[in-house]
Amino acid sequence: MAVVFKKMPKLYLLIIFCGVLFAKEPVKYGHLKGNVTDAKTGLPIAWVDIYIKELNRSASTLEDGRFKFIDIPPGSYTIDFLRVGYSEIHKHVKIATLDTSLLQIIMAQNSFDTEAIVVEDHREHSHLQKPEAELSGKDMRSRMATTLAETIKDMPGLAEQNNGPAPARPVLRGLSGDRLLLLENGQRTGDLSTTSADHAVTIEPITAERIEIIRGPLTLMYGTNTLSGVINVLRNSDKSMENNQIRGEFSGGYESVNHGYASALNLEIPVNNFFFYADGSYRSASNIHSPGGSLKNTNLKTINGKTELRWQPDWGTLKAETAIYTSDYGIPPAPSELGHPNGVDIKLRKHTYSTAAAIKQPARFINDITFSYDLTDYFHEEFASSGFRDAAFSLISQHLSANTSFSNFEIFQNIRSGFWSGMRQFEAGGLTNTVNSDETSLAGWVYFENDFGNLKTSSAARIENKTITPREEKTDLRVGRIRERSFTDYAAAIKAQYGLSKDFFFSTTLIRAFRAPGIEELFADGPHLPSYAYEVGNADLKPERTYGIESGIFFEQHDLDFGLTAYYNRIDGYLFSQNTGERSWKRNDLFRYQMVGLDAVIRGIEFSGNYNLTKRLKLSSGLSYLIGNLKETMVYSDPENHDNSDFKPYKIKTNESLPFMPPLKATVDLTYDINNLSLTYLAHIAGRQYKPGRFEKSTAAYIVHGFNVEYFIAGTSLLHTITLRIENLTNETYRRHLNRIKEIFPEPGRNIKFFYKLYF
Amino acid sequence: MKNLLINSIILLTLASFLTNCSDSSVDSHSDHADAVGLRIVSSGVTIVSYIRDSAVDGVIEAQAGESSGHMDVEFYDDENDSWFIPEEDHFTLLIEIGDTTIADYWQHEGEEGGFEFHILGKKAGNTQAVFTIIHDDHPDFVSKEIPLIVSDGSSI
Known part of the structure; x- marks a missing residue:
């Protein structure tokens, strides 16, 4: 290796x-x-x-x-x-x-x-390559929040899963973790946010320029496990070198619910064929407040920065980047007498170095070819309130890719193909016994489009191999035989759009996705206090394979646009850490979470629409609803028998709900524009989650109201934007189903947010 | 500007190498007490035991107003299939009694934190005890709840 x-x-x-x-x-x-x-x-x-x-x-x-x-x-x-x-x-x-x-x-x-x-x-983008959803400009400013997940949580199909305010992760169509790829400028984040609910996503929203959600065949450019999609955060994408003019942005914000403030500055300096970019941000927040009081150990502090140097001669582009992300944040106390009554402090840092080269027209039939390499050094430590280091994780990841765009050929358009390889070196310490391991991945993919008049299609396929090599081979009673595992499989997708008229079209996507288990899913063994669990991997896990279909109708006119989509995903061997309901053998104060692969089905619908009621009044609404069920589950003990020493866990057929599935969600925004002023009333509605997963409790329906005001002042070279937002206007006490600490703490109370952004 | 570009690339390359040499240590897997079961021995007789998912077999008994006899705590190591007592240099025993109005524990002077104890019965009733191996300053093992019964001296 x-x-x-x-x-x-x-x-x-x-x-x-x-x-x-x-x-x-x-x-x-x-x-x-x-x-x-x-x-x-x-x-x-x-x-x-x-x-x-x-x-x-x-x-x-x-x-x-x-x-x-x-x-x-x-x-x-x-x-x-x-x-x-x-x-x-x-x-x-x-x-x-x-x-x-x-x-x-x-x-x-x-x-x-x-x-x-x-x-x-x-x-x-070509219409087929257009992101499914996008957040930028005014919408981005008004929704700006502490984390990426919180910033985008109100978009259709999205939800936020969190374990305290800092470690929040987006959930798209009920799927998160390794099934929802998070990218920054097209590159993987190199953190461990997919492995546990207490690990933060290392993307700072205040330095983001635009957030795209990509679904369908295009996602296979990035991975085979992108069933629910890809969220790509564009930080300083494709900045042009206009007239050697220095440009930049300054942002500053404050929110009352945690006395949190954040500021960011970015500068773009073009000089002839060279381009220099730098940004930096600082965020700090105290404990968060709800109508019930303050939640201890939910403070956070984040520093984030990036520099880029680009040379852009006529034949292409060469660039080098370096970035840093550090964060200290708290995990609130356990919901019951599980593990840590006073919370856990997490300190993480990440350094990223990357280079890329793009060459235009290297051959007659090639439009451009891009090579990129990145290296990320990630490290985080978890401290119990006593100051003892419970756990530490180190991940060094490297990725190398080559992407090629080809000239159109016969009926094939926008032809692209690529090669991608990755290496991850994982080490864990502290109380966890997870075996240190190395992971290598190799992948090749192809994407193309066809235009048959009213019918347009896009297709993609990707083949990938992932090999995980533990640095120590052994047999563990709980985890199984720890040895090298290698997985090779393919993912494929086709999307067809049929134009019923100029404004109205029908779309269908078929996808076959594949997800190999990760290092921690295979070999984890040990208490993980911030997630209130004793986690046990499964060295014999098989890869997860998914077959999905999605169909929708879309209408786009100036005063009215809407889309209605339905989807059905069958997941064979859905990999997740299942609460066994049993206590750990080593730590009877923690429940044992066992990694399993069980067949599951997720199906749902989504709607989003915009209607200009008058020239100044616009109504926007969104709705999403899904049901996720396991088709089989595990039995870990005989409840009739106190002595389960000889009990062998076994599978049974079931229809129980998957854990942490979002309930019905609807949003209604009513916006009134007067000259430079924009006023928006917001209503966010969630239905009761009456189908909780095993050991979960039902959560009640709620409606929260908000108000957003944005004002801009434009000068010859400056643009000032000022946003004032009030969330949970009526100080409602409500609980979100995807909040892991909802039992001890409701959602934040009334929150007054102020955000200023200067473009210069 | 070209010099700046070249210097920046060199710096970035150097930084990449330095990253690989970073001193962030996870301090992998120091010697924790690998226990998955417990037994309590009094006068050479095992009065309580369990391993992994088995039910707790036995109870700790004491009489109200009296101190029990000497009891030793041993732990089961499933990798070596053997019972052991952790070395007291790095490991100490923590005993938590559910209802200390019914019973409490005590250890001889100079043996505090050691893997032996006595129960002091206070009044008749049922409660439970949890035994924890503390490794330096964190728990390596937390036992199931062990039943503890204090009898009225007159009824025995």
Whole structure:
């Protein structure tokens, strides 16, 4: 294994070298399109004159505000937007080879005495590659919270699973952990957040620019175990080097419920073909308050930063990045007399180093090829309140990938393929007896699209091998025979969209996913106080295989859009840590959680829609509901017999609910826009979870109200945005089913949040 | 700017190597007491025992107003299939009595924390005792609840 480790960087350099050798520079044009709307009314503006200075080309918007330029040579351009009665806009864009850049322009009328603002520009995806959901701009600012999971929890299909405010993880369609891949700028996070509910996700939301949720075939670019999808947090994505202009953002926020504050600063410094980016953030919060009082040991402190240096010559891009993330946070006391009555303190730190090289047109049939390598050093320690270190975990992970985009061929479009390899070195110490292990992964994938007129399809397949090698082989009565395990399988998906009319289409996705067990799932053995459990792995686990189908109808018009989706996932050998209801042999004060693979089914529906009731009043709503059932379960003891020394656990057929499944969720937002001011009433509704999992309790339905106000001030070079948000306006006492400490502590009470962001 | 780029890449590469040499230690698996069962021995006779999932066999008995005889606590190691008493240099015994108005425990002077004890019956009734091996400052083993019965002296 060590040989593979040493060879990876050399292999990477070799690939880059070969790529550079084959690099050529034939000119391939890009395109630019977009739309222009009125800042006051939100309506499209027709007959806006658009002028590209460098090319001396011009166009006008159509009646619906749209415009388009085709065949623009790659490069940076200044584009002027002019119309009588409106302030002029000068926008710098970068056109990339064979790419379509999308501009969304909002123009303000002169009488407002403000310069117009440019909301956003980004590379356009093909419709099939478009994220299922996206959070950015105003929505992102108003939902900004302490963690990534809390920030996105109100999006359709999403929920938040937490064990105190800091270690929160998103749940998508009832699935989390290793089934929901979290990425930052397309790269894995390299933390241990998938292995236990008390391990934090090492992504700081305040430095995020945009959050995308990807589902379907596109997810296979990132892994075989992405059944519920991929959440990709874009931190400083595809920043263009416009006119050597220094840009940046400053953010600052405060929330009353935990006296928490956070601030962040980022700077983008382009100099000719070079681009330097740096950001940093600091977050601190005290214990959180609910209507019932304060929850001790829920404070947190997080420092996060990143630098990037990029060289962008005509033939491609070379970049190097380094990032740091440190966090000290508390886990609140156990819900009952389990393990730690005063809570656990966790200290974690993560360093990431990465490089990437992208080469345009290395061959006639290749659009571009990208190589990337990253190394993450992650370490965290868990301290009981006595100051004793209960556990420590170290994970060094490395990933090497090569992704290629090919020219269209016959009926195949947007063809991409890639190679990916990963290595993880895992060590555990303290009270846990989990055997230190190494994990290597190798994968290859292909993605392409077909366009048959009204019918469009995207398809992908990925084959992956994962080998886990313990550094010590032994037989354990609880875990089994600890030895090397190797898993090879494939995942495949196809998505078809059929346009019933210009605005109305039908979509179906079929997916076959595969998830190999991880190191801790196989070999864990020991008390894990923050998760209130004595965790026991299963060295004989088989991989999890999933067969899913999803269908939906979608309607998109200017004043009305909605989507309704239904899905059904059959999971053979669903891997999870099951509460046996039995006490640990070693620690009778903790329940034994046994890793098992049991057949399960998850099915559900989702709805989201937006309707412009008037020019200024917009109604947005979302609804999601799912049911997750085990088809079989384990029996760990004979309740009629006090002596279970000879009892052998066995499987029985069942229809019991999966643990930690979110109940019915609905959101209603009503937004009223007046000039630079936006007022939103928010209602968040959850149904009663009347189908709790084994040893779980039912949670009651609730409705909480909120209010959001955003005001912006736009100048010639500055944009100030101020957001005031009140959550749980009526100070309701309610409990979320996915909160692991809900029995001892309800959700936070009334929370007044203030968030300021300056774009310069 | 090019020099800056080259220097940054060199620094990043160096940092990568340094990362591999980081001094973060998990201090893997120090010698914990690997116990999955317990027995209590009095005058050479096992009065209470259990292993893993088996039921607790036996009870601790005492009389109200009197001290019991000397009792030793031993633990079962399933890897070596043997009973052992942890070394007192690093391990101590913690005894928690459910209702200390019924009974309490005591140890000879100088033997506090050792793996032997006496029960002092206070009044007639039933309660339970939990035995914990403390390894330095954390529990390595927490026993099941062991029944403890204190009888009225006059009824015996």
